Amino acid sequence: MxxxxxxxxxxxxxxxxxxxNSAFLGKEFNKAGISIYQITSIQDDKMHILKALxxxxxxxxxxxxxxxxxxxxxDITKHTLCEYFDDTLVEDKTVLANVEDIFSKxxxxxxxxxxxxxxxxxKSKVLMNHNGTAPGMWLEKNxxxxxxxxxxxxxxxxxxTDQVIPKLRTQFKFPYITHKxxxxxxxxxxxxxxxxxxxxxxxxxxxxxxxxxxxxRVRIRLSGKAADEAMLNAEIQKQVSLVLPLxxxxxxxxxxxxxxxxxxxxxxxxxxxxxxxxxSCTGGRIAQAFTANAGASAFFKGSVVTxxxxxxxxxxxxxxxxxxxxxxxxxxxxETMAKNVRVLFNxxxxxxxxxxxxxxxxxxxxxxxxxxxxxxxxxxxxSEEFNFxxxxxxxxxxxxxxxxxxxxxxx
Amino acid sequence: MxxxxxxxxxxxxxxxxxxxNSAFLGKEFNKAGISIYQITSIQDDKMHILKALxxxxxxxxxxxxxxxxxxxxxDITKHTLCEYFDDTLVEDKTVLANVEDIFSKxxxxxxxxxxxxxxxxxKSKVLMNHNGTAPGMWLEKNxxxxxxxxxxxxxxxxxxTDQVIPKLRTQFKFPYITHKxxxxxxxxxxxxxxxxxxxxxxxxxxxxxxxxxxxxRVRIRLSGKAADEAMLNAEIQKQVSLVLPLxxxxxxxxxxxxxxxxxxxxxxxxxxxxxxxxxSCTGGRIAQAFTANAGASAFFKGSVVTxxxxxxxxxxxxxxxxxxxxxxxxxxxxETMAKNVRVLFNxxxxxxxxxxxxxxxxxxxxxxxxxxxxxxxxxxxxSEEFNFxxxxxxxxxxxxxxxxxxxxxxx
Numbered sequence: 001m002x003x004x005x006x007x008x009x010x011x012x013x014x015x016x017x018x019x020x021n022s023a024f025l026g027k028e029f030n031k032a033g034i035s036i037y038q039i040t041s042i043q044d045d046k047m048h049i050l051k052a053l054x055x056x057x058x059x060x061x062x063x064x065x066x067x068x069x070x071x072x073x074x075d076i077t078k079h080t081l082c083e084y085f086d087d088t089l090v091e092d093k094t095v096l097a098n099v100e101d102i103f104s105k106x107x108x109x110x111x112x113x114x115x116x117x118x119x120x121x122x123k124s125k126v127l128m129n130h131n132g133t134a135p136g137m138w139l140e141k142n143x144x145x146x147x148x149x150x151x152x153x154x155x156x157x158x159x160x161t162d163q164v165i166p167k168l169r170t171q172f173k174f175p176y177i178t179h180k181x182x183x184x185x186x187x188x189x190x191x192x193x194x195x196x197x198x199x200x201x202x203x204x205x206x207x208x209x210x211x212x213x214x215x216x217r218v219r220i221r222l223s224g225k226a227a228d229e230a231m232l233n234a235e236i237q238k239q240v241s242l243v244l245p246l247x248x249x250x251x252x253x254x255x256x257x258x259x260x261x262x263x264x265x266x267x268x269x270x271x272x273x274x275x276x277x278x279x280s281c282t283g284g285r286i287a288q289a290f291t292a293n294a295g296a297s298a299f300f301k302g303s304v305v306t307x308x309x310x311x312x313x314x315x316x317x318x319x320x321x322x323x324x325x326x327x328x329x330x331x332x333x334x335e336t337m338a339k340n341v342r343v344l345f346n347x348x349x350x351x352x353x354x355x356x357x358x359x360x361x362x363x364x365x366x367x368x369x370x371x372x373x374x375x376x377x378x379x380x381x382x383s384e385e386f387n388f389x390x391x392x393x394x395x396x397x398x399x400x401x402x403x404x405x406x407x408x409x410x411x
Numbered sequence: 412m413x414x415x416x417x418x419x420x421x422x423x424x425x426x427x428x429x430x431x432n433s434a435f436l437g438k439e440f441n442k443a444g445i446s447i448y449q450i451t452s453i454q455d456d457k458m459h460i461l462k463a464l465x466x467x468x469x470x471x472x473x474x475x476x477x478x479x480x481x482x483x484x485x486d487i488t489k490h491t492l493c494e495y496f497d498d499t500l501v502e503d504k505t506v507l508a509n510v511e512d513i514f515s516k517x518x519x520x521x522x523x524x525x526x527x528x529x530x531x532x533x534k535s536k537v538l539m540n541h542n543g544t545a546p547g548m549w550l551e552k553n554x555x556x557x558x559x560x561x562x563x564x565x566x567x568x569x570x571x572t573d574q575v576i577p578k579l580r581t582q583f584k585f586p587y588i589t590h591k592x593x594x595x596x597x598x599x600x601x602x603x604x605x606x607x608x609x610x611x612x613x614x615x616x617x618x619x620x621x622x623x624x625x626x627x628r629v630r631i632r633l634s635g636k637a638a639d640e641a642m643l644n645a646e647i648q649k650q651v652s653l654v655l656p657l658x659x660x661x662x663x664x665x666x667x668x669x670x671x672x673x674x675x676x677x678x679x680x681x682x683x684x685x686x687x688x689x690x691s692c693t694g695g696r697i698a699q700a701f702t703a704n705a706g707a708s709a710f711f712k713g714s715v716v717t718x719x720x721x722x723x724x725x726x727x728x729x730x731x732x733x734x735x736x737x738x739x740x741x742x743x744x745x746e747t748m749a750k751n752v753r754v755l756f757n758x759x760x761x762x763x764x765x766x767x768x769x770x771x772x773x774x775x776x777x778x779x780x781x782x783x784x785x786x787x788x789x790x791x792x793x794s795e796e797f798n799f800x801x802x803x804x805x806x807x808x809x810x811x812x813x814x815x816x817x818x819x820x821x822x
Contacts (some may be wrong), residue, residue, distance in 0.1 A: 011623055013447040014590065015437030016632065018555040019430060022452070026426030036424040038459075039452035041433070044621075048449075055466075071601040072622040076530050114601050152624070169615060179425065190525050210455075211483040212422055213563070220771050221427065279717075283702025284695035287716045291694025294770050294803050302722040305688075305698045305714040307707070315713075315726075345722050392705050400482060 001174055002037035002408055004060035006052050008068035008077055009151060012041045021066050021153055025160065032165050033174030034062065035225070044068055045147040049080045053146070061144055062168065064160075067151030069134035071113045078137075081148055082121050082159075085139055089119040090136070092126050099133045103156055124148075127163045131155045145171070180236050180242070181221045183248040183260060185405045189213040192220070196246050204235060216388075217405070219255060240265040248331065252408055261289040262403045268299035268349070269410050275407075276345035277303035279373055280328075280338040283357035285400045301345035306337070312354075316340045329354050329366035332376065332384040338376035338383070348377040349410065351403050355388075357395040373401040375410050412483060412585055415471035416439055417463050418477035419488055422764070423452045432477050432564055436571065443576050444585030445473065446636070455479055458489045460510075464557070472555055473579065475571075480545035482524045489548075489704070494533050494557055496550055500530040503537050505545070508542045524673035535559075537575045542566045547574065564752035591612070591647050592623075592632045593654070594671065595661040596816045600624040603631070607657050612631030615646060626809040628816070630666060662820055671815045672725040678822050679710035688714035688817075689727055689748040691739075692766035692782055694785040696811045712756040717768040723765075727751045740765050740777035742785065749794070751786035760821065761787040762814050766799075768806040782810040786821050 005025050011017045022039045029036055037060050042048045049068075056063045080275030082088055095364075096118035103110040117133040120126055127136030127147070134150040136159045147164055151155045168174075184192065189211050193200070200209050206226050212219040222239060226232040244251065253263050268275055277286050287303035292297050304315055309328050312318040318336045326332040334354050342350030355371030368390050374383035384406070388398040414434050422428045422706055431699030433450045440447055451458045460479075467474045490688055506620050507529035514521040522636050528544040538547030538558070543559040548572045558575055560567045579585075595603060600622050604611070617637050623630040623747060637643040657663065664674055679686055688697050698714035701707050715726055719741075720739050723729040727748045737743040745765050753761030766782030779801050785794035795817070799809040 010619070010621055010634070011439050011632070012434070013450065014441045014634070015434040015439070016592070016623065023426040023429040024421070026424050028426070030425045037454075038463075039424065039430075039450075041423060041450035043448075051781050052449075067774075070622060070624070072604040075449060088737040108599055108602065111601055111605050113605060154802065161416075179427075181427070188519055189521050190517065193483040194522050194524060208421070210421055212427065221422070223421070223425070250704075279698075283707065283711075284698030284716070285702075287695030288699045291696075291716070291718065292804075295695065297718060302718040303518070303695060303716040304726075305695070305702070305716075307702065307711050307713040308756070311713040315715075315755065327722070331445075344726065345719070391565065393703075396703070 001034060001062070001065060001172060002060040003034050003062040004056040005039045006063065006065045006150070007039070007041045008044060010043050010067065017263075021151065021156055024153065024157055025064060025066075028160055028165065030177050030179070032169070033177045034168070035177065044076055046076055046083070048090075049077065050084055052350060053084050057141070057144055060406045061391050062171070063144065063146045064164070065072040065146065065148045065360055069131055069148065069150045071117055071133070077148060078119065078121070081124075081137070081139065081146075085121055085123055085141065085370055087121040087123045090122045092120050093116050094128065095120065095126055095142050096137075098128060098130075102133055126157055129155050129156055130161060138167070146288050147151070165352035165362060175227050177223070177225045177227055178236060179221055180240060181255040182240070182247070183217065183219050183252045183337060184247055184257045185252050186248045187218065189218050192218055192247070192250070194244055195294075196220075199239075199243050199246060204377045205231070205237065207239060213408050215394060215399050216267060217252075219293075234385055252405060256257050257298055259289070260401075264404060264411065265290060265293055265296060265299055266409055268272045269295065271411070273411075274299050274301050274345075274347040276301045276341045277304045278314070278341035278350065278352040279303060280307060280337075281355055281357045282353045282396055282400050282403070283307060285396060286351065286403055288399065289404075299349045303346070304341055311336065316344070326380045327366055329356055329372060331372045331385055334374035334383045335376070335381045338374035339381050342376045348378060349407065350406050352376075353399050353403055355395065355399055357392045358390055359392055371395065372404050373399065373406060375406055377410065412445055412473070412583060413471040414445050414473040414475060415448050415467040417460075417467055417474065418450070418452045418453060418562070418692045419460060419476065421454050424454055431538055432562065432567055435568055436475060436477075439571055439576065439590050441590070443580070444588045445579070453495055455487055457487055457491050457494070460488065461495055464495050468552070468555055472518065472583070474555065475575070476557065476559045477567055480526055480559065480561045482544070488559060489530065489532070491804070492535075492548070492557075494552065496532060498532040498534045500588045501533045503531050504529075505539065506531065506537060506546045509539060509541075509546075513544055517531065524775050536571055540566050540570060542569055549578070550754070562820055568596045586636055586638050587643055588634070588636045589643060589647060590634045591651060591667040592630050593651070594628065594630050594663045594666045595658055596628045596663050598629065598661045600629050600649070603629055603658070603661070607631075610650075610654050610657060617643070618646065618650060626805060627812050628663075641716050663816060669815045671812075671819055673704055675815060675822065676701060676704055676707060676710055676821055679704060680706065682822070684759040684822075685710050685712050685753045685756075687758040687761045689752035689761065689763040690714060690716045690750075691718060691764055692768045693764045693807055693811050695815070696807060697762065697764070697814055699817060700811065700815075712758045715752055715755070719791070723748065727755070738777055740767055740783060742796055745783035745785035745794045746787070746792045749785035750792050753787045759789060760818065762818050763787075764814055765812050766806065766810060768803045768810075769801055770803055773821045780806050782806065782813075784810065784814050784817060786817055788821065
């Protein structure tokens with residue numbers, strides 16, 4: 001049982017937006033036991049949409065189409081669907097009522113072009129969009145399912161979770177798919193692979209292994225697919241228990257759907273402990289990662305981004321002498337930042353970063369890429385100095401990841 | 412002249428990573444005058460890769476393949492390229508020297524599997540990767556160009572900019588492609604479309620228009636393609652001057668490759684003025700956006716994320732009386748935050764946010780989605796209250812965008 005995703009919209013092809021919808025769909029479909037065979041991104045162009053639909057129908061059993069349902073002239077998906085299914089558009093009264101309701105709620109004048117959102121192919125089943133005016137449309141042909149959804153991520157996501165996947169489950173029986181991702185820090189992809197090669201060679205054929213390296217860390221992912229859920233889970237569990245002793249020194253934790261900052265947040269919340277952050281070169285990235293998750297207020301007290309050196313002195317009481325003798329990018333300064341931000345916010349833990357992300361040297365003579373990170377607890381402070389290379393974006397990313405890693409080990 | 416992008420890797424199809432490479436490629440190719448016909452994401456699977464290569468060869472003149480070049484077992488792209496081009500892998504001495512150099516520089520043991528990175532199809536021209544071990548490979552067949560690149564964004568980007576695009580330019584003559592994006596705030600897509608419909612109907616056929624709605628704003632993009640660069644630029648300029656009077660009240664600025672925070676940063680730097688930020692519900696998102704750009708230290712003094720109410724009182728001197736009488740999510744509190752963070756960091760401008768992002772109410776009785784934003788200058792303070800709905804991620808995103816919009820108008 002395969003699915004294909006077709007995303008429609010020039011904005012993806014010219015790189016004006018990043019296609020986050022497909023990642024969401026990939027994740028949700030996998031959880032439901034449906035493999036994604038291919039993701040195809042194409043233009044708002046009738047002939048191209050028709051071609052993509054035909055190819056997808058040959059490749060897959062379920063075709064999810066996102067985008068191209070807006071009220072404006074560049075959106076032609078609905079008319080093209082009619083051509084593909086030899087159908088015509090008819091007005092759906094429930095959709096029209098929904099459109100009218102939304103416009104009256106926000107007190108916006110209802111235009112004719114908005115009323116056209118209620119036109120759907122006569123052969124389609126409407127999937128009501130409770131978050132916007134463009135409905136989802138479910139069509140079938142030769143036992144294959146086509147679902148056309150709005151491209152607005154928020155609207156698409158609700159339709160997938162609440163309606164598309166439940167409805168697919170009533171029509172198809174899906175195998176069980178599961179992934180287990182192990183997060184490691186500090187060893188390169190090839191050295192890691194060499195270390196666990198023998199174990200990898202002995203994996204059963206229904207479990208695949210993948211390496212996902214990124215800034216300073218490698219994730220290894222076990223993916224299994226089988227009809228028997230209990231057997232598959234037991235086998236994955238067994239394989240994890242075999243590999244863990246081989247990576248003990250570099251293993252940080254599991255990553256289900258979870259990022260390391262989510263794992264840290266959950267752990268702190270369980271422990272009833274709190275965190276404060278003082279950032280310089282990471283510029284708010286660490287705070288932002290923690291507060292992106294709901295429930296952050298249970299453990300996250302706050303942060304200070306002391307970007308300018310003067311603000312380190314004024315707000316975090318870093319001594320001017322330390323800055324003179326050790327430079328503003330130093331373990332000493334990082335430690336004072338961590339110590340004092342912990343006191344400032346009255347938290348159990350604190351983490352601080354100070355560094356030169358480049359491309360030019362700032363208030364410090366430290367080499368570009370130098371970053372000092374400190375962790376403070378009620379009882380102790382420690383810090384490390386790193387060099388994360390010459391590329392600003394990567395320096396910020398690596399420093400953020402390293403800060404998470406150090407904090408994770410501390411808790 | 413069309414290009415197609417093929418991305419290889421299960422991690423995209425199962426949604427474990429978001430495909431940012433394609434957006435970069437789309438943007439850079441467009442700038443160079445090359446239209447992307449299609450983006451196809453497929454698994455690490457030999458038959459599927461062969462099928463995708465064949466289809467891309469039919470559709471496009473230039474085929475860019477990213478991913479699948481890592482040293483570990485899940486990567487099979489190189490062997491599949493040999494099969495497609497009826498070729499064999501040979502060792503490239505320059506690539507081997509590069510691999511050895513990287514490993515000795517970082518003092519990592521060089522394994523046999525790493526040496527295999529130096530194997531390339533004998534018919535390929537090597538594109539040296541100065542940032543990693545996997546080289547780019549340039550192959551040709553029936554006048555069509557295939558370029559295989561590593562999937563690591565950082566390595567891929569440098570190869571595209573420094574080698575692939577310059578080399579394509581020596582072999583092909585590309586038309587001129589240009590985009591002009593106008594950023595509007597505060598009017599819905601369909602109302603905007605209705606307002607400018609007559610103008611849109613009169614656009615010449617080599618200029619396309621697209622609407623890109625997102626949290627609280629609509630971008631309208633003019634895309635032109637022609638052999639004559641001067642004529643195209645003049646026509647785009649003319650069309651912009653025709654539409655501007657129609658959208659005067661909602662027009663914020665142009666968005667070239669630039670986000671609104673980049674525009675603000677440049678403007679402040681030109682004026683020699685500075686900014687400080689006090690964030691509550693946006694949790695560091697605003698600071699992070701400003702500091703993501705190089706040169707931020709010229710205007711960005713720093714920020715405080717006062718997530719906990721106590722820290723608003725302690726660090727930003729918000730009065731407990733104000734919190735009691737107006738609630739912590741109030742224009743009064745936002746104004747004090749902005750006023751005091753400006754003084755704390757000694758900046759010219761300050762911006763503050765306080766709100767309930769949900770999903771549950773925090774320290775305030777304010778409705779979920781309520782956000783107050785304040786701007787402080789040396790002479791004045793003003794604030795506005797908004798409701799951004801019930802969805803945490805969208806509330807944070809809309810509040811951040813609105814803060815940028817308010818600040819942009821102020822400067």
